[in-house]
Amino acid sequence: MTDPDLSRRIRDAGGRVTTARLAVLRCLADADEPLTPDEVLEHLGRNSDHVPDRVTIYRAIDWLAVHGLVRRLATVGRAARYEPVEDKEAHAHFQCRRCAQTRCLPAPTPPLPPLPPGYAAERVELVIHGLCAACRTGDTP
Amino acid sequence: MTDPDLSRRIRDAGGRVTTARLAVLRCLADADEPLTPDEVLEHLGRNSDHVPDRVTIYRAIDWLAVHGLVRRLATVGRAARYEPVEDKEAHAHFQCRRCAQTRCLPAPTPPLPPLPPGYAAERVELVIHGLCAACRTGDTP
DNA sequence: GTCTTTTTGCCATTTTATTGCATTTTTAAC
């Protein structure tokens, strides 16, 4: 997805197109797996000249999440992980219990189970817990 | 589940049956929804005379989790949530995005999606995000 | 009860995230 496209999405959501927001959204869109705010910061440090403050990263991610451009995943780790909200949607995630790697899986959304009265569902998330290939073979001791 | 039963499970796992472990396991077993360590502490404060230190709660929960007596859920909130590992297994959870309430749902485990080569799945978790009844009607403003 | 090992309490520290406020950037109007 091109920068003008991302700018447009930010503007359409009613916000100002700032370098920080654009860089964060770009970063998450380019990554092939969900990232923590610190990982975003690290990526930006490697790929840009001006690195926004850590707090700015948090605020940019928050804004993007509140306005539906990125999504926070449910995790077992301490840090939050975010991924862009794309066209193709509804896939599962694998989380390694040892290295905390989180990767997207091409799995269809399971059907929505019945909820208690008055409850409203907005999203269904499927998480597979286990060991990634590297952690299982002990390549990363 | 009775106290001797719980003690037995702790001893069978190879650990000492301490008041803290027993109280924490009892607390999680009695609760009708997954609890955070702080919530466990709070419950114990209301239902017991001696309240273990916060760090002890953390360590007791950790031990129980490592030995398979309780399970940590994937959450969107900052605090971890734990539930006892019971006989009847594999149910989904609802998480309210406003009040962070987390409750168990009677939903069957979805089938395990195909994983990348070398990956090993250990558990499948289904999370429903949305608004609980109270938050939807604004009973808890 | 005595002995050995495990667990606990307390304090300090770490990790992750949030808040307050002065300064800067963005955007729109001119």
Next chain:
DNA sequence: GTTAAAAATGCAATAAAATGGCAAAAAGAC
């Protein structure tokens, strides 16, 4: 392109959740 209003940022302080070190206490074996 200047200017003015609104929104976003940087920086320091603070908060929330969890972890680590170590001496004291409790569990279990005898």
